């Protein structure tokens with residue numbers, strides 16, 4: 113049986129919606145508890161098209177519903193990047209179990225170029241199987257790159273912000 117959002121609504125808090133001038137991490141003014149979106153028929157395309165990973169995955173049980181987990185996840189870059197968007201009111205939510213162990217397991221694919229990025233407001237943490245690289249506060253429009261580099265004969269994870277790359281026009 114397919115999942116439904118129920119009373120979740122976390123994307124209406126955690127995501128920035130440009131069309132509404134809604135910043136990330138603040139509840140949308142159209143969201144009403146228990147009733148959901150107050151402008152459902154006319155909601156912007158960004159809202160209409162968004163499906164979080166919990167909703168889309170049969171492998172994530174109810175504990176992962178974003179209003180319970182206090183973070184939502186979605187993929188981009190053709191599935192090569194997983195964003196974990198954490199409720200700034202509960203910044204440590206992703207480190208709790210059963211979440212953290214599973215997130216680390218998902219990061220195993222980093223060796224294939226997969227990128228797993230935890231976003232807490234403007235803070236970015238890139239998760240690797242044996243290390244979490246905390247980049248601190250970043251300009252979200254600047255490009256984040258990560259992967260593995262050879263160092264003294266071993267593969268070492270890295271993550272950095274290319275701050276000299278001009279922000280993309282919106």
Ligand code: SF4
Pocket residue numbers: 116117120121122123124162163164165166167177178179184
């Ligand atoms: S975060 Fe996911 S489950 Fe929650 S309302 Fe948005 S799409 Fe639905």
Ligand code: SF4
Pocket residue numbers: 123124125129140141142143144148149150151152155156159
């Ligand atoms: S317009 Fe509706 S769907 Fe979009 S963020 Fe606001 S409450 Fe959520």
